[in-house]
Amino acid sequence: MRICFILNPTSGTNRTQDVPALLTRYATAAGAEFEIQPTAYAGHAEQLARQAAAAGCRVVVAVGGDGTVNEVARGLLGTSAALGIVPRGSGNGLARHLHIPLDLPGAVRRACQPTFQRIDAGEINGRPFFCTAGLGFDAHVSKMFARAGTRGLSTYVKVALREYRRYRPVPVQVTLQGQKLFDTHCYVLAFANAAQYGNNAYIAPRANIQDGLLDVCLIDGLSLPRAVRVGLGLALGTLATSGGAVYHTTQQVRVRSAAPLGFHVDGDYVEDATDFEVVLHPLALEVAV
Numbered sequence: 001m002r003i004c005f006i007l008n009p010t011s012g013t014n015r016t017q018d019v020p021a022l023l024t025r026y027a028t029a030a031g032a033e034f035e036i037q038p039t040a041y042a043g044h045a046e047q048l049a050r051q052a053a054a055a056g057c058r059v060v061v062a063v064g065g066d067g068t069v070n071e072v073a074r075g076l077l078g079t080s081a082a083l084g085i086v087p088r089g090s091g092n093g094l095a096r097h098l099h100i101p102l103d104l105p106g107a108v109r110r111a112c113q114p115t116f117q118r119i120d121a122g123e124i125n126g127r128p129f130f131c132t133a134g135l136g137f138d139a140h141v142s143k144m145f146a147r148a149g150t151r152g153l154s155t156y157v158k159v160a161l162r163e164y165r166r167y168r169p170v171p172v173q174v175t176l177q178g179q180k181l182f183d184t185h186c187y188v189l190a191f192a193n194a195a196q197y198g199n200n201a202y203i204a205p206r207a208n209i210q211d212g213l214l215d216v217c218l219i220d221g222l223s224l225p226r227a228v229r230v231g232l233g234l235a236l237g238t239l240a241t242s243g244g245a246v247y248h249t250t251q252q253v254r255v256r257s258a259a260p261l262g263f264h265v266d267g268d269y270v271e272d273a274t275d276f277e278v279v280l281h282p283l284a285l286e287v288a289v
């Protein structure tokens with residue numbers, strides 16, 4: 001079985017580690033036949049993943065955060081290679097959901113001696129996602145976080161608190177499965193394939209990544225008491241029962257917004273739009289876990 005590690009050299013906070021040397025050490029110890037391909041620019045991992053699959057690699061491993069995982073997984077859709085993950089980001093949402101070890105030696109061993117499963121994949125306005133996508137405040141925070149200059153959980157929390165004071169919900173019309181359902185306000189409208197954003201922040205604690213359904217989580221406003229409830233719910237995995245959010249499960253969602261709204265895929269801000277088409281592709285990706 002051939003394995004290709006696709007390494008984002010810019011991900012993670014520990015830049016002093018010689019990651020290629022560590023991957024080589026642990027993959028050799030696991031008896032793997034492997035290669036390591038570093039990315040040269042943002043977006044490169046998708047192309048490298050597709051090439052590795054075409055060259056016959058059975059497992060293509062994203063070594064990085066959820067952004068790199070998204071790129072590699074995107075490249076593997078429709079191929080016969082499975083996605084592995086060596087988590088090196090700050091959130092690691094998909095790795096956590098799939099119970100992949102968060103330490104490098106454990107994750108490399110898992111990628112070299114995996115079991116295989118299939119998981120669902122989401123798509124928003126033509127862009128695949130595997131963990132979560134969303135409109136509103138979470139996308140806005142992703143956009144501001146990308147501009148912050150530093151990364152990590154503490155920057156994320158600082159940016160979120162600062163933006164909370166400024167952000168206002170936007171009127172939206174949400175249609176589930178082709179049937180008009182409601183006019184509401186969007187503070188956050190999250191589409192969850194996996195249960196968490198990353199960092200064990202559970203936006204949709206009941207989400208099942210193999211059930212052919214998206215868990216749609218709506219937060220229509222965020223007064224301070226509700227923000228506290230939502231924050232606790234995210235951290236404790238109790239958001240679905242806390243009254244802070246409303247949930248639906250569906251395979252397809254359409255959203256029309258009264259004003260441009262930002263959206264993110266797997267935590268990376270994409271752009272602003274007023275029309276959103278979200279679909280779920282059941283069991284579209286094989287994972288090595």
Ligand SMILES: Nc1ncnc2c1ncn2[C@@H]1O[C@H](COP(=O)(O)OP(=O)(O)OP(=O)(O)O)[C@@H](O)[C@H]1O
Nearest residue numbers: 011012039040041042043064065067068089090091
């Ligand atoms: N060689 C590269 N140079 C610059 N950017 C890159 C390179 N390779 C990948 N990227 C980009 O870096 C972005 C961030 O990567 P990733 O999400 O893997 O790490 P992270 O930001 O440290 O993790 P997290 O998102 O969990 O905080 C990705 O969206 C990817 O497009």
